[in-house]
Amino acid sequence: MDLQTTIYLVVGLSFSLYIGIAFWARAGSTSEFYVAGGGVGPRINGMATAADWMSAASFISMAGLISNMGYGGGLFLMGWTGGYVLLALLLAPYLRKFGKFTVPQFIGDRFYSKSASTVAVLCLLTASLTYVIGQMTGVGVAFSRFLGVSSETGIYVGMGIVFMYAVMGGMKGITYTQVAQYVVLIFAYTVPAIFISMHLTGNPIPQLGLGSNLVGSDVSLLQKLDSIVVDLGFGQYTTTTAGSTLNMFVYTLSLMIGTAGLPHVIMRFFTVPTVKDARSSAGWALVFIAILYTTAPAVAGMAKMNLLRTITPGVVTQNTDVYAADSAIEYAHRPDWMQRWEKTGLLKFEDKNGDGRIQYYNDKTTNEVAKAKADAAGWKGNELTVNADIIVLANPEIALLPNWVIALVAAGGLAAALSTAAGLLLAISSAISHDLVKGVFNPNISEKGELMAGKVAMAVSIVVAGYLGLNPPGFAAGTVALAFGIAASSLFPAIMMGIFSKKMNKEGAIAGMLAGLSITLFYVFAHKGIFFIKGTDFLPMIGGANSFFGITPEAFGAVGALVNFIVAFTVDRFTPEPPEHIQHLVEAVRTPRGAKAVDGAH
Amino acid sequence: MDKSGEAYWKATLGLLTKILLVWFLVSFGAGILFVDLFNKIHLGGYPLGFWFAQQGSIYVFVALIFIYAKKMNDIDRKFDVHED
Numbered sequence: 001m002d003l004q005t006t007i008y009l010v011v012g013l014s015f016s017l018y019i020g021i022a023f024w025a026r027a028g029s030t031s032e033f034y035v036a037g038g039g040v041g042p043r044i045n046g047m048a049t050a051a052d053w054m055s056a057a058s059f060i061s062m063a064g065l066i067s068n069m070g071y072g073g074g075l076f077l078m079g080w081t082g083g084y085v086l087l088a089l090l091l092a093p094y095l096r097k098f099g100k101f102t103v104p105q106f107i108g109d110r111f112y113s114k115s116a117s118t119v120a121v122l123c124l125l126t127a128s129l130t131y132v133i134g135q136m137t138g139v140g141v142a143f144s145r146f147l148g149v150s151s152e153t154g155i156y157v158g159m160g161i162v163f164m165y166a167v168m169g170g171m172k173g174i175t176y177t178q179v180a181q182y183v184v185l186i187f188a189y190t191v192p193a194i195f196i197s198m199h200l201t202g203n204p205i206p207q208l209g210l211g212s213n214l215v216g217s218d219v220s221l222l223q224k225l226d227s228i229v230v231d232l233g234f235g236q237y238t239t240t241t242a243g244s245t246l247n248m249f250v251y252t253l254s255l256m257i258g259t260a261g262l263p264h265v266i267m268r269f270f271t272v273p274t275v276k277d278a279r280s281s282a283g284w285a286l287v288f289i290a291i292l293y294t295t296a297p298a299v300a301g302m303a304k305m306n307l308l309r310t311i312t313p314g315v316v317t318q319n320t321d322v323y324a325a326d327s328a329i330e331y332a333h334r335p336d337w338m339q340r341w342e343k344t345g346l347l348k349f350e351d352k353n354g355d356g357r358i359q360y361y362n363d364k365t366t367n368e369v370a371k372a373k374a375d376a377a378g379w380k381g382n383e384l385t386v387n388a389d390i391i392v393l394a395n396p397e398i399a400l401l402p403n404w405v406i407a408l409v410a411a412g413g414l415a416a417a418l419s420t421a422a423g424l425l426l427a428i429s430s431a432i433s434h435d436l437v438k439g440v441f442n443p444n445i446s447e448k449g450e451l452m453a454g455k456v457a458m459a460v461s462i463v464v465a466g467y468l469g470l471n472p473p474g475f476a477a478g479t480v481a482l483a484f485g486i487a488a489s490s491l492f493p494a495i496m497m498g499i500f501s502k503k504m505n506k507e508g509a510i511a512g513m514l515a516g517l518s519i520t521l522f523y524v525f526a527h528k529g530i531f532f533i534k535g536t537d538f539l540p541m542i543g544g545a546n547s548f549f550g551i552t553p554e555a556f557g558a559v560g561a562l563v564n565f566i567v568a569f570t571v572d573r574f575t576p577e578p579p580e581h582i583q584h585l586v587e588a589v590r591t592p593r594g595a596k597a598v599d600g601a602h
Numbered sequence: 603m604d605k606s607g608e609a610y611w612k613a614t615l616g617l618l619t620k621i622l623l624v625w626f627l628v629s630f631g632a633g634i635l636f637v638d639l640f641n642k643i644h645l646g647g648y649p650l651g652f653w654f655a656q657q658g659s660i661y662v663f664v665a666l667i668f669i670y671a672k673k674m675n676d677i678d679r680k681f682d683v684h685e686d
Binding site: 223 | 618
């Protein structure tokens with residue numbers, strides 16, 4: 001069977017599975033729509049959380065980024081997993097005990113204020129919408145590359161599929177489809193990694209393979225990789241840090257806090273039956289996430305190795321000198337996968353010194369030895385650019401794996417994007433139908449009416465997300481920083497103070513949220529433009545790029561969170577204590593006994 | 603909050619502090635601040651600091667959540683605030 005037919009078959013099978021589940025798990029009540037009836041076991045919920053969390057970015061982009069960054073890429077690995085420890089310890093069990101449908105509802109009730117819940121709705125909508133645009137774009141890209149349809153058609157198909165199971169099934173449909181999607185995506189990620197690890201190191205477990213010796217040699221894979229990249233003028237793979245140690249520290253912390261504060265992840269813990277289950281479910285979620293996240297660094301390092309030896313065939317096993325005249329491959333004899341990816345524009349070759357061979361090295365190196373060698377060899381600059389996003393997608397092709405593995409990766413990428421998009425859409429629609437329609441505009445709406453409002457809100461969000469995916473506002477890539485920044489600087493501190501401080505009052509919480517949010521927006525907009533409009537950045541005003549102790553805007557969320565805490569506690573000291581019944585509410589939230597089924601009553 | 607309620611919350615905070623200390627040490631400590639020091643030691647083909655940043659801290663995080671869930675259930679029972 002040829003590659004294209006195999007891909008159609010595998011992707012088609014996975015889609016019919018999702019739709020079948022959607023028919024089986026239709027939602028009949030608001031409780032089923034928002035929290036799957038509150039009866040999802042901790043393991044199943046953990047698996048669904050993992051699929052919800054691992055987006056197209058985790059699946060497609062992360063390993064590529066690590067491959068380029070080396071050691072510094074660890075900030076994604078630690079940041080996006082360490083957040084679950086915070087979530088399990090500081091938020092999930094208490095929010096489950098509180099027992100309501102949405103995050104803004106907790107903030108509104110705990111801080112006895114409609115304004116607080118409205119600020120929370122705003123934060124939630126901004127964070128989730130910016131995030132969902134990226135997912136829809138990812139769906140379009142994955143479809144167009146694998147199914148040979150246009151990116152637009154891809155987005156329409158993706159919208160249709162999500163519509164079917166998310167609108168019909170709500171949280172219930174989404175949860176069970178996400179379980180199926182997790183299975184698809186984790187196989188798609190690990191199977192090629194096992195093949196490649198086996199091939200390079202003889203060890204079938206990628207996590208161990210990365211720390212093993214190369215086949216037929218007594219040099220470890222990482223040591224060899226270090227020596228080749230240093231020889232080519234890049235930074236050493238195992239030690240190159242992301243910016244500075246301080247930036248890496250703050251960046252990691254921001255991702256952790258942001259992860260714990262993202263509403264579509266928090267919401268998943270409303271679906272388990274008990275407080276006890278909420279605690280262990282976070283652990284199960286992390287187990288399922290860790291399978292992918294501990295494989296990713298192996299994929300990253302091994303893909304780098306395979307790329308280097310595609311370009312200089314003898315470099316790994318025969319210690320070929322990369323600078324020798326005839327060691328790099330001739331462009332005319334490049335492998336098929338390079339030709340395929342050149343068509344997408346994500347892989348580019350330009351023969352700068354006209355020798356017909358591919359030179360891949362760091363032409364801006366400060367390493368004098370490498371520079372001298374490159375000059376002596378007559379190299380005129382780096383000739384190959386490889387987009388980080390193709391590392392995972394092209395990995396099976398680079399390693400010459402069979403067609404069904406490539407098809408599986410296609411289905412996995414789509415599963416990752418669709419499952420996250422569905423989770424985000426649910427967070428958006430519940431904020432609109434439950435917190436805005438029922439909470440603010442029409443408190444007397446019937447359950448049937450609210451369920452309908454939820455479904456309509458979901459349908460509208462899908463169309464909006466699809467439209468923005470088709471016409472990305474030019475800032476889609478930069479906005480992940482914003483989503484995490486908002487979650488870290490506004491939502492996480494507010495929820496945490498609501499649980500851990502009995503005396504925190506509404507003035508403190510609102511001032512804290514607004515302060516954390518505005519300082520984060522200020523720093524991000526200074527770098528990327530006001531609302532990401534080109535040309536409106538104001539870097540000189542804050543003293544140049546990364547002027548705050550060299551911290552990049554992506555890493556600023558933790559600083560925003562700190563500001564939030566400081567402002568909240570300061571304002572709290574000068575304003576009246578929260579009423580008695582709120583302090584009792586906090587006490588009740590802290591103890592598990594008496595946890596009821598989650599409901600939506602205001 | 604009554605006496606036993608206060609003691610329960612104190613026990614909870616004590617557990618959280620211990621777990622978060624380990625959480626901090628494996629990721630920010632071994633993986634970032636003292637990475638160079640740890641890289642002098644090797645774990646198979648892995649420099650140890652690099653291993654903590656890209657593998658080890660994730661394994662420890664998983665273990666931490668399950669230890670927390672287990673200990674927290676014990677505390678719940680001890681203070682008689684567990685569910686059902």
